[in-house]
Amino acid sequence: MELTRLMNWKAILEILILWGVVYRIFLFLKGTKAAYLLRGIMILIAALLAFQMLGLPILTRLLTYFFAFFLILVVIIFQPELREVLVHLGKRHIFYMEPEREEAERILKEIVSATGALSRKRTGALIALRREIGLKKYTESGVVLNADLSSELLQSIFYPSAPLHDGGVIIGEGKVLAASCLFPLSENQDLEKTTGMRHRAAVGLSENSDSLVITVSEENGSISLAINGQLTRDLTPNDLLTILRGQLAKPR
């Protein structure tokens, strides 16, 4: 009864706004250590509802007190992250933003051009293209750049004496998000024994996420691509472009 009294267009508007804000926060936390905190909040909510339904007043009240305290604690602990969420909120569409097709094509061409140039110079490279699954954990292990993507920038990062050339680069939202990132090494026994650390890291990241990971071997300049734990070796820049186009156009 009370619910129908309270439910009007204003309530729906409030819920929609709340939904947008909560979704942006979830999206931001996805792939970070803070995602565990989200799970904790969900468990608290479920427990609160369960206690309420079971009619356990003391536990309900206790959890209500704790919930209020917990929210204050979250604000204090995650103050820098929350500030970033608010900054990001103004920059993007609330629910979905896909880079323009032309922009996506430009980004792919820049990546492939850089890969080709690095391959010709036999400069080792490790480039991850983030898709759905967040890579915050790995971004945080490197140096955050958030720089506009260009072939020249990628080549500069992997220049052998450059400070950021070790580790991998993460690309997402049309930007070079971070460089010098540590990727997990694959423990796949089926990989050839001669597979180097860079290629193992590429396979490892592709096993742990849906990212597309490109590697350039510094031994022979060969280009490889890891997708879902599978490594495809000796690609030409054109092959790479075709595969990347296909993969990124694929609905997931």
Add this chain to the structure above:
Amino acid sequence: MEFFRRVDIKKAITHNFWLKLAALIVAVFIWLYVSGLITSGGRNI
């Protein structure tokens, strides 16, 4: 109008579907909690 023409409704819904659903559940919970329909909404704290 150009903006609306560019929006792919199906993709907007299916993209991160579970995250959107979880966010909706949490948003509804927060609203119900604050409005006092679940527990006392912290009003008696």
